Amino acid sequence: MLNIAERKMQIFRLFLFALACATLYHMLIERQASVVMEVQTSAPTNFKIYWLNTSGELWSEQKSRRIQLRPEQPYYFFKLTDLSRVTAFRIDPSEAMAQVTIRSITITQNGYAPIRLAGGEALSRIKLGDGIDSMFINDEGLVITPANKDPQLFFDLPGALVKTAVLWSGEFLPLATVFLFVFFVGLGLERFITEDNTLIPVFVAVVLTLVTVMAGITNFNAHPDEIVHVRASDYFQHHILPPQVGAEEIKDTYSVYGVSRLHSGEIAYLFLGRFANAFHGLAVPSFMAQRYFNIVLWSFLLALALTYKDFRLILVPTLLSPQVWYIFSYVNAEAFAVFVMLLAAYQVASPHSAWNKLLDNCGLAATKPRWYTFACLGVLVALLFLVKKNFYFFYLYLGLYFLWRLLFGHTRLNRQNFRRIMVVALIGMAIVAGVWGTDAYINGFKKGEKLLQARYQFAGELWNPATPLEKRHMHLQMRERGTDLKRFLTMDKWGAKSFASAVGMYGYTSVSATHTYYTLFKYMGLVFLAAVTATALLRGGLEGITLWMLTASCAAGLIAFALYIAWTVDFQPQGRYFLPIVGMMSIFFLHGQRYLLRSVVPLICIGLFLMSLYSFIFVGLAGLLKPL
Numbered sequence: 192m193l194n195i196a197e198r199k200m201q202i203f204r205l206f207l208f209a210l211a212c213a214t215l216y217h218m219l220i221e222r223q224a225s226v227v228m229e230v231q232t233s234a235p236t237n238f239k240i241y242w243l244n245t246s247g248e249l250w251s252e253q254k255s256r257r258i259q260l261r262p263e264q265p266y267y268f269f270k271l272t273d274l275s276r277v278t279a280f281r282i283d284p285s286e287a288m289a290q291v292t293i294r295s296i297t298i299t300q301n302g303y304a305p306i307r308l309a310g311g312e313a314l315s316r317i318k319l320g321d322g323i324d325s326m327f328i329n330d331e332g333l334v335i336t337p338a339n340k341d342p343q344l345f346f347d348l349p350g351a352l353v354k355t356a357v358l359w360s361g362e363f364l365p366l367a368t369v370f371l372f373v374f375f376v377g378l379g380l381e382r383f384i385t386e387d388n389t390l391i392p393v394f395v396a397v398v399l400t401l402v403t404v405m406a407g408i409t410n411f412n413a414h415p416d417e418i419v420h421v422r423a424s425d426y427f428q429h430h431i432l433p434p435q436v437g438a439e440e441i442k443d444t445y446s447v448y449g450v451s452r453l454h455s456g457e458i459a460y461l462f463l464g465r466f467a468n469a470f471h472g473l474a475v476p477s478f479m480a481q482r483y484f485n486i487v488l489w490s491f492l493l494a495l496a497l498t499y500k501d502f503r504l505i506l507v508p509t510l511l512s513p514q515v516w517y518i519f520s521y522v523n524a525e526a527f528a529v530f531v532m533l534l535a536a537y538q539v540a541s542p543h544s545a546w547n548k549l550l551d552n553c554g555l556a557a558t559k560p561r562w563y564t565f566a567c568l569g570v571l572v573a574l575l576f577l578v579k580k581n582f583y584f585f586y587l588y589l590g591l592y593f594l595w596r597l598l599f600g601h602t603r604l605n606r607q608n609f610r611r612i613m614v615v616a617l618i619g620m621a622i623v624a625g626v627w628g629t630d631a632y633i634n635g636f637k638k639g640e641k642l643l644q645a646r647y648q649f650a651g652e653l654w655n656p657a658t659p660l661e662k663r664h665m666h667l668q669m670r671e672r673g674t675d676l677k678r679f680l681t682m683d684k685w686g687a688k689s690f691a692s693a694v695g696m697y698g699y700t701s702v703s704a705t706h707t708y709y710t711l712f713k714y715m716g717l718v719f720l721a722a723v724t725a726t727a728l729l730r731g732g733l734e735g736i737t738l739w740m741l742t743a744s745c746a747a748g749l750i751a752f753a754l755y756i757a758w759t760v761d762f763q764p765q766g767r768y769f770l771p772i773v774g775m776m777s778i779f780f781l782h783g784q785r786y787l788l789r790s791v792v793p794l795i796c797i798g799l800f801l802m803s804l805y806s807f808i809f810v811g812l813a814g815l816l817k818p819l
Contacts, residue, residue, distance in 0.1 A: 202378075208794040209374035212801060216369045218707055219805060224271040224300040231331070232260040234289035237701060241281040242272055250281055253687075257701050259814070260291070268813060270705050274300045282317070282344040284335045293317075294332035308346075318345045388788075391503040391510070392496040394800060398509075398516050399489050401807055405520035406482040409815045413698055414521035415765075419444060420460075421478045421522050423452035427464025428471070433630050436641040437648065449650025452524065454642060458577040458626070459527035478522055485519045485526040492533065501541040504784055505533055508776035511719075511796060513695045513803040514766050515773060517811065525767050528578035532585055532774040535575055538568070539589060540778045549615075550608045560611070569618025576623045584752070585771040588745040592778060595741060599734050666762035676758065685757055685764050693766025695806035702814030704806055712802055719795045723787070730786035742779045746772045 230238060241255040258267055284291040295309035308314055314333040319326055320343030324336045335342060412418040422444040426434060434441045434453055444451040452460060466487075467480035475483075492509075495502045509515045509529075518525045538546040545564050575586065596602040634641060647657050653664040660668060669679060680686055694712045696703050727739040746769075753768045780787060787793075 205377045212373045213366045213370040227297045228267045229294040231292040236285040236287040236289040239283040242277045243279045244276045280346040388503045395493045402520045423460045424463035428468040445649035447651040449646035457524045459524040481522040488530045489519045504781045505777040508773045511799040513807040531574045536777040540781045568615045572619025573622035584749040688764035697811040704810045726790040
């Protein structure tokens with residue numbers, strides 16, 4: 192039971208949290224213009240709206256929204272920006288040679304008269320810019336035929352922007368409603384936060400529902416590289432052994448880079464393919480069956496959270512970004528890697544796990560471990576080495592974390608424990624050796640040379656090693672081309688783009704939230720890091736401080752390595768490359784529960800979760816909605 196002072200402090204924190212939620216609602220909903228658009232396109236393309244905040248400002252990608260247009264879907268809804276700061280709009284109707292017909296655009300925001308562009312007179316206020324072959328108004332609307340892939344239209348806002356009287360019920364009543372709802376629901380759910388962390392499985396179940404919906408309503412290949420993931424997995428519907436490099440039957444699995452996922456050594460594709468094969472008789476599309484596999488993985492995580500209290504804290508970091516949920520809604524290899532990583536995090540960190548029981552089982556009351564304990568742990572070790580290469584940073588963290596446990600007496604390295612560790616390691620390495628040995632038997636010991644030849648054969652011209660560097664894609668080997676690190680970070684914005692894709696960006700990075708969302712998420716994330724750091728310093732003692740330093744250092748090392756690869760090899764600001772940080776944070780959360788759960792950190796985590804819900808529902812699901 193909490194004493195009176197702790198109870199008052201808890202209510203005060205809940206008050207601040209409810210106030211923050213009301214503020215977020217105001218910033219993300221009330222103070223963001225809503226756009227309802229009816230547009231017809233002759234072919235799939237991207238439609239972009241830019242805005243200016245001052246008269247001397249230049250058009251910027253950071254102040255724009257991109258919407259995927261499909262011929263079958265005429266209606267679109269999305270959030271834009273705060274109209275009070277906007278002076279003009281620029282519309283890029285198509286990024287492809289597709290004819291676009293704008294039937295109507297309606298922009299609304301509380302406190303302003305609606306801006307409606309529909310009908311000949313209103314649509315005529317849209318002015319012609321560059322890149323337009325022809326533009327005319329008929330009964331269908333404004334018909335635009337682009338001359339190139341960068342057509343531009345302009346619309347000045349000041350003449351149409353009319354402020355209206357703001358009613359108390361329209362401006363303040365929603366904020367008061369959000370505040371009171373969060374505050375009193377928080378009081379009702381308070382015991383779930385402090386007693387056995389029961390609220391965490393509820394959040395995980397909510398995510399499971401959203402992931403299932405995303406998998407069901409989105410088209411095939413609406414997600415990053417889904418087509419090449421599915422083709423790689425389809426191979427294993429009919430095979431068990433890996434293929435030869437460049438084999439005729441796998442030519443469709445090579446990407447424009449001339450690389451096939453089948454040669455990556457990731458075992459996820461074997462599991463995806465065999466799982467999809469089980470649905471063969473049910474006439475379920477292959478990509479949907481493979482999406483079901485990732486949904487099953489998340490369901491298994493939920494089952495573990497319902498069964499084991501410690502596992503709930505392992506899942507806390509997965510709830511702090513919608514990008515983690517997103518990878519479980521379509522076909523990819525990262526979902527399986529995250530799943531294995533979380534299982535490993537639980538095994539090494541929880542005192543109740545099979546691994547730690549194995550190492551603590553000594554003395555007079557010791558019982559002989561069962562053979563299947565060694566087998567299961569050995570399989571887990573093997574799986575850790577058969578996932579994506581960027582997860583190897585998690586192995587580094589596990590090694591340093593094991594040394595930390597030895598230093599602070601959480602694990603004893605006596606002769607018996609050493610033997611048991613070696614047995615588990617040998618089982619895991621034997622499995623890995625078998626997998627790698629089979630691949631070497633099929634492709635020989637000069638696989639690297641064969642992979643290079645495959646790149647020469649299958650890569651597109653812009654990505655082919657045979658193409659002179661100056662004629663390859665501009666994002667390849669940017670350091671070698673003369674781009675310095677400062678320009679890479681400031682002008683090319685690797686950091687900003689990587690952050691955005693780590694906290695809520697969908698499709699082929701074409702479905703994104705407003706700039707306000709990313710700004711608020713950035714500041715809330717910084718508050719989260721500051722709160723965790725302060726809590727570890729003030730309450731964690733030497734153990735907590737050193738573990739947090741270890742976690743933060745490994746996370747920073749991973750980010751630095753991703754930066755170096757993007758600068759020297761291929762500019763890909765992909766937030767999924769940072770997923771190993773989730774496993775590192777999971778271990779830290781489980782160890783630091785004694786002091787983290789009695790601070791403001793849980794409330795900030797719930798705030799990040801709510802922002803993630805907003806992104807996944809109102810940005811991801813809305814932006815990738817399958818046409819009727």
